[in-house]
Amino acid sequence: MDFKTQLVYQAAKLRLRKIERYTAEAEDLQRAQLRHILSRARGTELGERYDLGRATDYRDFAQRLPLVEYDAVKGDIERMIQGERNVLIPGGCRWYAKSSGTTSDRSKYIPVPYLHLQDCHYRGGSDALWIYLRNYPDSRFFSTKGLVLGGSHSPMSLGSQASVGDLSAILVEHMPLLGNWLRVPRRETLLMSEWNAKMSAIVREVAQAPVGSLSGVPSWMLVLLRQLLEYTGAGDISELWPQLEVFFHGGISFSPYRSIYHELIPSPRMRYEETYNASEGFFAIQDDPSESGMLLMLDYGVFYEFIPMDELEYSAEGSVAEHVRAIPLWEVEQDRDYALVITTLGGLYRYLIGDTVRFTSTAPYRIVITGRTKHFINAFGEELMVTNTDTAIARTTERTGVQVAEYTVAPHFLLDEGKGYHDWLIEFVQPPSDLAAYARILDEELRRANSDYDAKRYEDMTLLPLQLEPAPAGLFHRWLEEQGKLGGQHKVPRLSSSRHYLEELLELKQRLSNSSPEL
Secondary structure (H helix, E strand, O other), X not given: OOHHHHHHHHHHHHHHHHHHOHHHHXXXXXXXHHHHHHHHHOOOHHHHHOOHXXXXXXXXXXXXXXXXXXXXXXXXXXXXXXXXXXXXXXXXXXXXXXXXXXXXXXXXXXXOOHHHHHHHHHHHHHHHHHHHXXXXXXXXXXXXXXXXXXXXXXXXXXXXXXXXXXXXXXXXXXXXXXXXXXXXXXXXXXXXXXXXXXXXXXXXXXXXXXXXXXXXXXXXXXXXXXXXXXXXXXXOHHHHOOOOOEEEEOOOOOHHHHHHHHHHXXXXXXXXXXXXXXXXXXXXXXXXXXXXXXXXXXXXXXXXXXXXXXXXOEOOOOOEOOOOOOEEXXXXXXXXXXXXXXXXXXXXXXXXXXXXXXXXXXXXXXXXXXXXXXXXXXXXXXXXXXXXXXXXXXXXXHHHOOOEEEEEEEEEEEOOOOEEEEEEEEEEOXXXXXXXXXXXXXXXXXXXXXXXXXXXXXXXXXXXXXXXXXXXXXXXHHHHHHXXXXXXXXXXXXXXXXXXXXXXHHHHHXXXXXXXXXX
């Protein structure tokens, strides 16, 4: 390490020793988080509603509180936004993160009280850096600048009592002094609301900066890097920023983008570090480059529970069925898919965040994100999840050299035959010369990645070969723009059992084709 990085790193060693105790002390750490959260919740309306003062252990807590999604807590959050105090947390809450984990028209406002911001979100960002520096002692991190690409909305007032913004905008608003010193672009640029204007401003501001690290969502960072190459005329990003060494990424799977980034940043010392940071909290960090999965962070004021995906059911009203049971961390099994449930210092209790995870290790606890509880396809018993399609895309890229920018998938039913197939809409970096051959290889890789898909594809008995349609460049971004969700952490659902998203994209493709026949 250079002198500056080594100096700052000295302060991290005590924290790293605590993280190293995760393996031996996981259950004790999680029980301590629950006790801390409950001690603060007892004086709130929610605490009185469920008599949390009598909750003495995990089993008692789980029996008293139901499993919930956003609709169940929306009313309490709206009261907090109006200034009511002691509803879900002690006192009030000024800041709310506008959730970007969905592309529905309904906005979700997630409370971000200052305690949760510090103990969870900022601690997660710091720990990601300390773990990276531990793994790569040749880093010169603090002798360079860090390019942060955040959300598309600067914080806005929700009235006299509250403000709302993308989580990334809230983090920028409260960023500690060290982070402000390292970061580019300027705060004013990052908080610009109009996404296209902001991207242009960032390009102009950072083109000559000594950038050594990147932080953001892979899809949007890719857009920025390409604009930078066009603006500067550089051959690749390593030529533009020879000191660039790491990309801290999250929000979506990196697998489909890996080959594109390796082409744009050919430096052999470039590293890619995955983090799991959502509006509701910072949950996991890639801690060992030789292991798959991210280390679940156990002392961030978050208590974790997990619902086996094959046991998750919903009532007729759309809420989680009463008989569904969640389990604590110390009861999970490796290589099984779970819906993630969190209880936090931020005022969420037994809350289904909407993500599904799988444990790649239980000593320590490491996870991979496998998809969304409502964004998967099981129309024909194939149980296809995002982790399967991302893996298949990556393997198909390895075999064909064809890179994918964006994609979405939906089922197509042939009711008279009792069969069906999957419709794929793919935006390629460069379309394959033989689309049918690409589709055939992709289907092969899906069968490799998912045994249920393979079984349903056997001799076309239930599931026919996938159908693939190429999308014109920019189609997915144009769709997000029309939804008012361009930029930042927003993304198109990869998989859906409904054809809603796919049909809207196909309709947009047709409109663009009619206005520009060359498409």
